[in-house]
Amino acid sequence: MESPAMPGAGAAADIKTTTSDLRGQVGRIQNQVKEIQEVVRMYSSTTGPRRVRRHKVEVMSSDPSESNPYSRLMALKALGVVKNYERVRDFSVALVGIGGVGVSVVEMLTRCGVGKIIIYDYDTIELANMNKMFYRPEQAGWNKTMACRHYCSELNPDTTIEVHNMDITAKENTAKFKESISTGSLDRKEKVSLLIGCVDNLEARELMERFSDEMQLPFMDAVVADDAMSGHVQLIIPGRTGGLEAAPIKTHMEKRAGICPASLPTTDSIIAGLCAQNAIKFLLGFGEVFFLMSYNAITNEFATRMTYPDPRKSSSPPADGY
Amino acid sequence: MESPAMPGAGAAADIKTTTSDLRGQVGRIQNQVKEIQEVVRMYSSTTGPRRVRRHKVEVMSSDPSESNPYSRLMALKALGVVKNYERVRDFSVALVGIGGVGVSVVEMLTRCGVGKIIIYDYDTIELANMNKMFYRPEQAGWNKTMACRHYCSELNPDTTIEVHNMDITAKENTAKFKESISTGSLDRKEKVSLLIGCVDNLEARELMERFSDEMQLPFMDAVVADDAMSGHVQLIIPGRTGGLEAAPIKTHMEKRAGICPASLPTTDSIIAGLCAQNAIKFLLGFGEVFFLMSYNAITNEFATRMTYPDPRKSSSPPADGY
Numbered sequence: 275m276e277s278p279a280m281p282g283a284g285a286a287a288d289i290k291t292t293t294s295d296l297r298g299q300v301g302r303i304q305n306q307v308k309e310i311q312e313v314v315r316m317y318s319s320t321t322g323p324r325r326v327r328r329h330k331v332e333v334m335s336s337d338p339s340e341s342n343p344y345s346r347l348m349a350l351k352a353l354g355v356v357k358n359y360e361r362v363r364d365f366s367v368a369l370v371g372i373g374g375v376g377v378s379v380v381e382m383l384t385r386c387g388v389g390k391i392i393i394y395d396y397d398t399i400e401l402a403n404m405n406k407m408f409y410r411p412e413q414a415g416w417n418k419t420m421a422c423r424h425y426c427s428e429l430n431p432d433t434t435i436e437v438h439n440m441d442i443t444a445k446e447n448t449a450k451f452k453e454s455i456s457t458g459s460l461d462r463k464e465k466v467s468l469l470i471g472c473v474d475n476l477e478a479r480e481l482m483e484r485f486s487d488e489m490q491l492p493f494m495d496a497v498v499a500d501d502a503m504s505g506h507v508q509l510i511i512p513g514r515t516g517g518l519e520a521a522p523i524k525t526h527m528e529k530r531a532g533i534c535p536a537s538l539p540t541t542d543s544i545i546a547g548l549c550a551q552n553a554i555k556f557l558l559g560f561g562e563v564f565f566l567m568s569y570n571a572i573t574n575e576f577a578t579r580m581t582y583p584d585p586r587k588s589s590s591p592p593a594d595g596y
Numbered sequence: 597m598e599s600p601a602m603p604g605a606g607a608a609a610d611i612k613t614t615t616s617d618l619r620g621q622v623g624r625i626q627n628q629v630k631e632i633q634e635v636v637r638m639y640s641s642t643t644g645p646r647r648v649r650r651h652k653v654e655v656m657s658s659d660p661s662e663s664n665p666y667s668r669l670m671a672l673k674a675l676g677v678v679k680n681y682e683r684v685r686d687f688s689v690a691l692v693g694i695g696g697v698g699v700s701v702v703e704m705l706t707r708c709g710v711g712k713i714i715i716y717d718y719d720t721i722e723l724a725n726m727n728k729m730f731y732r733p734e735q736a737g738w739n740k741t742m743a744c745r746h747y748c749s750e751l752n753p754d755t756t757i758e759v760h761n762m763d764i765t766a767k768e769n770t771a772k773f774k775e776s777i778s779t780g781s782l783d784r785k786e787k788v789s790l791l792i793g794c795v796d797n798l799e800a801r802e803l804m805e806r807f808s809d810e811m812q813l814p815f816m817d818a819v820v821a822d823d824a825m826s827g828h829v830q831l832i833i834p835g836r837t838g839g840l841e842a843a844p845i846k847t848h849m850e851k852r853a854g855i856c857p858a859s860l861p862t863t864d865s866i867i868a869g870l871c872a873q874n875a876i877k878f879l880l881g882f883g884e885v886f887f888l889m890s891y892n893a894i895t896n897e898f899a900t901r902m903t904y905p906d907p908r909k910s911s912s913p914p915a916d917g918y
Contacts, residue, residue: 289611296618303625310632328723328733338856340722341736346824347727349858353823378729382861385727400662401650405669405707407700407729410751411650414663429732501675502668503883534660536671539704540876543869551862551893561825561894571873572883576898 334360356560365467366390374406376472378546384426390434396441470494496549500535505545506568516581656682687789688712696728698794700868706748712756718763792816818871822857827867828890838903
């Protein structure tokens, strides 16, 4: 207990103690803040969210400097492979289904600098997806669309990423799906340049084919079989090529208890690579574009063939420009 | 200056100053903490460092639940494609060169659950690499090996990632390179199961071929041409197949001012997919393993062929087991 001998002295001592206490607390907090800052700095220099955020690039240049994100792409022009690489920015692509194949196609088109990508999916990332490219354990529980937009818009801020977290085959969504494709060009005045489907069900593929036909919109369909041992990529130009009936239809496993479809990042990488490669060639008009490419992972066989419109099917007259 | 007019008033003024000082400090700290909280919240809600960190998984199971990172791979066993998928963990692979092709091969082998991957590279990530899969803008300036280890060890903590940040062709490093491969198995008692090269120069490829021959170690070579329009993957089994002389040698551009090699994520994805696919088939013994696969991106041609040992070259006697 304090002695009250000198009035005021006790109060002064109290204040001294309080002040010294506070100083101590402030000092400790400052140290804690320093530690936390250190941890945050460590993060930003490792997984490094956004320390070196890439800025938008006005003009694609073939300047070979290390800080040019387009030097390796624009070199295609310098080397005479592609005449007009910078036109890649004028295109808008709609892509349905960002599982193992679709997500890599989106990533590749983003890295290639495509102007705009519109994505449709309604699935959630699970640890079971960790055998697929792109997905990471810390994304478990996220919407695939959200993860994809976040990742790709950081990867290349010059590409506009629009996402629709929905099932395109649900009745309440088909009109919105069609509308968003019809006005999906960069200036929102025209349809997208290309529709890509990377889905695991025939219903969605048939819906895309129908809209492709109605809108005279090129449609690329990429599929991997449920045993991960085969896949194909098909380009359907309404009125000019065969439709889905021309391609080997994916046979879907009947759901067996305790067995899920298999998938391998390797097969996905090959099919996604073929799909994105064909898309870039189609958009920029270089090399031979294929109409049907099938891959067998067991035998290493790749086969391309032309497909032809089914004369029994009536189709809208072909639009010009393809 | 303080006026000493009233004894004790100076002390009170001192206390006032001190208190005001402390208040100010506490306020500033509170602001700092708020800012830090904001940054941390941004991190955890976006790239989300480690919010859901994946734990090690003792036994690979085919349980189809969403939280099983191996369900889609073990399904290969349930579906009868691969007899022994879980053996993937027993293998150790050494991989040289983590550019556009190599980094995807490492990522795929990690996602497939290969037991151990030893990586060699000495390059730094630049914005010019953003057309390649895996690399992200915020990694600019990092060693490729560091970025790769960090990323892949989070992706799959069951895969041991060992990195060597060095040029294997530099005189001072070749012995270390050979030693690390010779003792690269999981128990460090044997050589690695497979050596993969994804490099852009003949010198490193020839060095790998030499060590492959000396150590009777299978060597897989994956190459993409400087115009990004062709590539090949070759599997060399010492004494049993042809060596590098059997494959189309990459012609290297003479360095032209203002032009760098071109690359496309699409071509890289296809070549990397073929390389990792062939590696998994070779290691686990399913499907047909190919010895030379070449791809032409312009014509969409894929060609496989057998290669044969050059009778003019003396080779060590083939080891058993292949």
